[in-house]
Amino acid sequence: MNDLPKQPAASDPANELASGNSTIDPRDFRNALGTYGTGVTIITAMAADGKPYGITCNSFASVSLNPPLVLWSLGVYSSSLTVFQSASHFAVHVLGTSQQALANKFAKSSEDKFAGIDWTPGLGNAPVLAESVASFQCRSVNRYHGGDHVIFLGAVEAYAYNTGEPLLFARGTYGRFLADDERKKSS
Numbered sequence: 001m002n003d004l005p006k007q008p009a010a011s012d013p014a015n016e017l018a019s020g021n022s023t024i025d026p027r028d029f030r031n032a033l034g035t036y037g038t039g040v041t042i043i044t045a046m047a048a049d050g051k052p053y054g055i056t057c058n059s060f061a062s063v064s065l066n067p068p069l070v071l072w073s074l075g076v077y078s079s080s081l082t083v084f085q086s087a088s089h090f091a092v093h094v095l096g097t098s099q100q101a102l103a104n105k106f107a108k109s110s111e112d113k114f115a116g117i118d119w120t121p122g123l124g125n126a127p128v129l130a131e132s133v134a135s136f137q138c139r140s141v142n143r144y145h146g147g148d149h150v151i152f153l154g155a156v157e158a159y160a161y162n163t164g165e166p167l168l169f170a171r172g173t174y175g176r177f178l179a180d181d182e183r184k185k186s187s
Contacts, residue, residue: 037170040095042106042132043072045087046125052114053083054127056107058169059149060092068156070136073149079109081150089124089139090154093132096164097176102129103167123157134161 038058045053055074063069070092074081084090095103106113114127122128123137138154145151168175 034171037168037175040099040103040167040169040174041072042093042095042102042129043074043084043090044093044119044127044129045084045090046121046127047083048086050125052119052127053080054106054113054129055080056103057092060094063153069141069153070138070156071151071153073146073151076145076148076150084152085143085150087124087126087140089122089126089137089157090152091122091126091128092136092138092154093129094134094161095167096131096133097167098164099132099167100174103174131164133164133166135159 039060041057041060042054043057043060047053055078057072057074059071059073061071063071072092074084102117118130119127120130122135124139126137128135128137136154136156137158138156140152141155142153143150144153165176168177
């Protein structure tokens with residue numbers, strides 16, 4: 001661990017975004033990014049053949065309130081990339097603290113991630129999972145290539161939420177939000 005700023009050596013701007021041309025160590029960069037706590041989501045879509053697909057994702061973010069837009073990204077080598085690229089809709093599910101096992105299930109490759117999972121078809125038949133803290137049903141608006149990921153932009157057409165406690169992820173582990181008043185009580 002080093003608190004000194006990590007700066008790449010001056011490089012040719014034409015090659016700056018080219019794969020393998022960065023002077024930044026990928027593992028160390030990932031460690032630095034891991035200090036930023038995120039929520040944990042599962043993104044779902046329905047394949048053309050009627051099979052549901054889903055992945056655990058922490059790259060979800062809001063883009064705009066008016067119009068309501070969100071984004072998330074998926075690695076270009078993901079086995080489900082073509083499903084998400086072809087789907088008219090996707091659903092984003094913000095997981096609660098009691099759903100860590102579900103996050104782990106959807107983070108791993110599996111023939112049927114939906115076995116034993118309570119879900120209903122939503123807009124565009126994208127699976128909507130039961131009991132998430134929030135869900136956003138989105139129409140796929142656009143896709144952008146960004147390095148080794150594809151960034152999906154979605155127009156939110158329906159959403160729901162409750163007062164459940166969201167599951168968080170930082171430094172490679174799950175956790176929960178501790179409000180100031182809870183912190184003071186535990187001190």
